[in-house]
Amino acid sequence: MGFGERTVVNRTPGDNGTQPQAGAGSVGRARRSPDWLTGVIMVAPVALLIAVFFVYSTYRAVYQSTRIESPIFKPRFVGLQNYRDLLDGRFFRQASENSLVFVFTVVPVLLVLGVLVALLLNEPFRGNTALRIGMILPWALPAAVAGLVWKWIFLDSWGALNGILGRLGVIDAPIGFLSQSRWAKLAVVVVFVWTQLPLASIFLLAAVQSISPELYEAAELDGAGALGRFRTITLPGIRPMLLIVALFELLMAFTNFDLVYALTQGGPGTATTLVSYFAWAESFRKLNFGAGAAMAIMIAIAALVVILVLMRAMPKGALVDDSQ
Amino acid sequence: MRDLISNRIDRRKLLGGTAAAMAAPALVRAPQRVRAQEAIDFTIWNYAEDIVQENIDLFQQANSGVTVNLSSFAWPEFHTTMVNRFTSGTPTDVTYNGGNWLEEFAAAGWVVPLEDYFDWVAGYQDLVFPFAWQDMTYQGKVYGLPYYSDIITFMYNERILEEAGISAPPTTWDEVTEQSLILKEAGMAQPFVYEFSNTLPNVIEAFASMVFGRGGELIDEELNPLWTDPESPAAQQFTWLVNAKTQDDILTIMDHESTIAPAMNTGQHAFTVMYNYMLADLNNAATSALAGEFKLALMPGETHECYGFAKMYNMTQMAVDRGDAIVEASGNFIQYFGGEVDGTFQVAKRWAIDQGLGFGQIPLTEDPEVIEAFSQWIDVDLWREQLGLARARRQAIWYGIFAESFNPLLGQALNGEITAEEALQAAGDEWNSLKEQVQG
Incomplete structure (x- = not known):
């Protein structure tokens, strides 16, 4: 055997696979x-x-x-100096702030939009299947390619978006989508959401479709409206998936590098420099592999802490689908 | 030729250079035919790879015993790519390099002095512009022959200035501001477009060129930073850039020449500072609707000097380690591409005619075909005058790495995150830290 x-x-009927059955031992x-x-x-x-x-x-x-590791400097042990230098450095502080703002912007946006799109795709309408297939395309694109595509849309003087807005008479002068801080930050958020929304939506659609239609029929008979059905049936039903998507997107956002590299290179200034981009730049552009390693460790610890905090903050049994 | 008379390239030197070129067969040993089949690995940054490959094909036809394997890498990543290739021992025999990275690569022992291996190298000294020769030299030894050698220049749209009632291009940076404000008043959003990104290697080169226009330098002879003095030309130019962006709103940023060209070609900006070959692109009627409107002006500032450099072919230590046959093949390759073959600098000449690339080889300034081609897109006399005012930059081993901090600091100041003074001070601290780490 x-x-x-x-x-x-x-396995026996009703066994969820987590508890040993009597006699099986x-x-x-x-x-x-x-x-x-x-x-x-x-x-x-x-x-x-x-x-x-x-x-x-x-x-x-x-x-x-814990070392100076660089092709042009003499390698040597420096203890925690790399960590101290990073924590004292202006670029690290800026990158950390940028990352926190970015992560806690894109994750809620993705969850809200993901649920809305999932609910839309769950409705029967002509073209539903084609839309489901088509909307997965942005996710299938490598982030670097997405970044380049959007860069040409956002370019200041002759980007597509400025061109369209100019022709429509909405703007008199080009907007610095990539050269002004607040616009550049928004641009990175938009493109990240654009690339991640398909996957989030598909996951949430699967969760929505797993909810028994009988529950909705019963609620309707009880007089529940659309909002009431969403609040009492849909939301509890997709809660485990919402948490999974939130965790996944949190990590994706926290480690986002290639999109920033292709779209803004961390600029203007350091407005869109995220910690992962900063770690890459420290290692592979400044050739300071010791500091880059220190940075990577701090990112890993920070991500772990955020995940643990989120897991602890979840209601008990939140990851168990108890809707059915 | 009289326009080239200057304190850097005098008439005698140019005449001497031309005469030396005519006597080249006596001075420069002809490339040797390699006997056995050898393969050399050649790395470049991504510019006109199709032309590079065609030149390689021609070289292979002339040197049937040699095969050349070409590898191309993105320009913004070239420095780090090559450092990683060298440290990992990835086979590389001949490579493009720039003066800003030569000291780092040479000090690490990754590239070797050509003159230690080939007696024909010395014969080229009188045939190459002094700034280009200096850029290819480290600790008194020359490491390469020029792939191309150019200057970073100030360019403007003559029609736009004339329509605004401006009769002559600016001669100082204050005049650049004044004229930009006039153009802005006339409806142009940002008259000055500035090539900048956090990862672009030529940001610090263009900055140096602007500082040179003011008669300044970036570092002194003891390799101390000069920009920490607020009165220095370097600090003044840094502050001008920051003020132009954050106060006067006359400057906009684009991250690469390939995005600046369409912006200039659609008349949205009047001024820029870029590699001089971009003027050929801007005035190319096949790709530019405003071809013919773009002109060269001497670099604004008190001295009108500019930054001249050489991008070169280097031979690596790895080639040396592979033995004499590879060294000989690499030498032949470098001489074919950067030197003189059958009485002409054929590869450099082709780059100049086809692409408008500058060159380090003095005799080409007198080549009728080159002059004919250049006159299509630039005032040749003015170009010669600016060329005569070009000079190389003082270099340091840590320049390449320093640039990775300089760009974000300049970017932060341009973005209004920190003041120009704070950025200059931080750049000074970074420079001194790197210097201390290298020198101990």
């Missing part, structure tokens, strides 16, 4: 040794690879973050 077969044998114990060994053998290569890559890369990053 193979490892997978045992899992099937032990004795069956399993009888064959525990060979099954356990098979399992270990099958999992070991992957576990080993993960351990090696995670442990070694983490060790290497921590080690490197």
Whole structure:
């Protein structure tokens, strides 16, 4: 009997796979040794690879973050100096502020728009299927390509958007979409949402479609309006997926690099320099690999903290779909 | 030729250079034929790769024993790409390089002095503009031959100025401001378009050219920064740029020459400072609706000097490590591309005629075909005058890395996040920190 077969044998109707069933233990114990060994053998290569890559890369990053590591400077141990320099540096503070504002702007926007789009796509109308297929395209585009495409739209003097607004008589002079701070920040938010909205919407659509239609029929019979049905049925039904999407997009936003690189290169000034872009620039443009490693570690810790805080802030059982 | 008479390139030197070119076969050893089949790896930044490949094909036809593998990388990423190639030992035998990175690459031992391997190198000194030769030299040894050598110049739209009642281009930076305000009053949003991005390597070069126009320098002979003195030409020019953007609102930023050209070609700006070859692009009737309107003016400032440089072909230590055959093949390749073959600087000449690229080889200033081609898009006499006022920049090993901090600081000041004074002070601190790390 193979490892997978045992899992099937032990399942009973109603078993959610998380609790051992009465009697299963004795069956399993009888064959525990060979099954356990098979399992270990099958999992070991992957576990080993993960351990090696995670442990070694983490060790290497921590080690490197305590050193001056640069092709043109003499390598040497500097302790926590790289961390101190970063925390004292004006660019790091600016990048951190930018990242916080960016993350806590795009994630709520994506959730709200994602739900709206999911609800729209859940309605039957002509062209629904084509729209579902078409809207996934922005997500399929690499962020760097999306950045370049939008750059040509946002360019100051002869970008498409300024051209259209000018022809419509809305503006007299080109708007500095990429050369003025507040516009450039908005441009990065718009393009990021544009690239991420399809995936968020598809995930949320799947969640919406998993809600039993009978619940809506019952609510309608009870006199619930559209808003009431959304509040009492839809929202609780998609809550686990909303949290998953929120976490995913939070991480995507926090580590967003290629879009900024292609669209603004962190400018104007440092208006759109996010921490991930800053870490890249520190490592690969200033060739300061020690500081870049320190930065990467701080990003990882910050992301971990944010995720843990969010997980703790969630209501108990929030990730369990209890709508049905 | 009289226009070239200056304190940097005098008539005698030019005549001497031309005469030397005529006697080139005696001075410069002809490229040797390589006997066995050898493959050399050649790295460039992404400019006109099709023409580079055609030139490689011609070289391979003339040197049947050599195969050249071409690799091209984005210009903004070229410095870091090459550093990573060298540190990882990725095969590279011949590479493009710039004077701003030569010291770093040479000090690290990644590129080698050509004159240590080829006796024909010295013969080129009198044939190359002094600023270009200086840009290819590190610790008294020359490391390359010019791929192209150019100047960064001030360009303007003559028609736009005339229509605004301005009879002559600005000669000082104050006049640039005055004329820009006149144009702004007449309805032009930002008359001066400035090529800038956080990652563009030539930002600091263009800045140097503007500082040179004021008669200044960026660093002194002991490699100390001069911009920390508010009265220095460097600080004044930095402040001019910041004020033009944040106070006078006469300057707008675009991140690359390829986006500036369409903006200029649609008449939205009157002034810019760019690589001189961009004037050929702006005045190209095939691509520009306003071709013929764009003119060169001497760099504004008290001395009208400008930044001259050489982008060059370097041979690497990796080529040396591969043995004599590769060294010989690399030498032949460099001489074919940057030197004189069969009495002409054929590759440099082609770049000049086809693309408007500048050149370091003095004899080409007298080549009738080159002059004919240049006269289509530039006032040749004025160009020669500006060329005569060009000079190279003092260099330091950490210049390439310093530029990665300078650009964001200038960007922050242009964006109004910090003052010009704060940016200059921070740039000075960064420079001194790098200097200390390198020199100990």
